[in-house]
Each structure stands twice: as C-alpha cells, then as structure tokens.
Amino acid sequence: MRRRKEETVEREEKIKAVKNKEKRYDGQFFVAVKSTKIVCCPSCSSRTPLEKNMVFFDALEEALKNGYRPCKRCKLKIGGSKKWQTLLFCLK
Numbered sequence: 001m002r003r004r005k006e007e008t009v010e011r012e013e014k015i016k017a018v019k020n021k022e023k024r025y026d027g028q029f030f031v032a033v034k035s036t037k038i039v040c041c042p043s044c045s046s047r048t049p050l051e052k053n054m055v056f057f058d059a060l061e062e063a064l065k066n067g068y069r070p071c072k073r074c075k076l077k078i079g080g081s082k083k084w085q086t087l088l089f090c091l092k
Contacts, residue, residue, distance in 0.1 A: 014056050017042045018049075030057045032068040039063035040071040 017025040025042040032039040033049040039060065040046060057063040064070075 011056065014042070015051055015054065018054065021045065021048075028058075030060050030063050031055070032057060032063045032066070037068050038071050039068040041074045044071055044074040046071060046073050 014025075014029060014031070018031050021043045023043040027041075029042065030039050031042060031044075031049070032055040034053045034055060035049070036053075039057070055063075057066075
C-alpha cells in the first residue's frame, strides 16, 4: 500500500507542474494526452489537458513507442524537428 501512496504523490506533483507550466520539469518527464495522442513537455504553452486524460512518461522514447506523437508547439524546445524525426525513424 505504501508504494501506491508514493505513486499518487508523484502523479499529483506532475499534474501540478503541468498545470503551472513549470519549465524546471522539462526533460524530467513528459505528459501525454490520451484523447489526442500527443506528448508534450510539462511547460508546453498548449491548453492544459484534463487530469483524466494525462499519462506520464519518464522518457520521450517511451511515449513515442506507445503511439503518442510529438506536440507541434513544444518539439522545438526539445531539440527541433530534426531530433523528433530521428527519434521517430529509430523507433520504427
């Protein structure tokens, strides 16, 4: 039961970071949106997704492997479209 509580605290902290668009969390985790199948940085300027639609990944590669596509707004912050294209090509 203890582990479940730790996971909840971690999830709540991540949700708060996404809602506040905190740049200090960029690169530490990525937020994916179930309804749109998009993955973003926590500080993305796009509209904040509903909590029920948020899925968190520690690595961008994990999200891409799970079928999420890069957000067009924050892909430039992560390294530009060339990095995204390289990641997508390597994962195929």
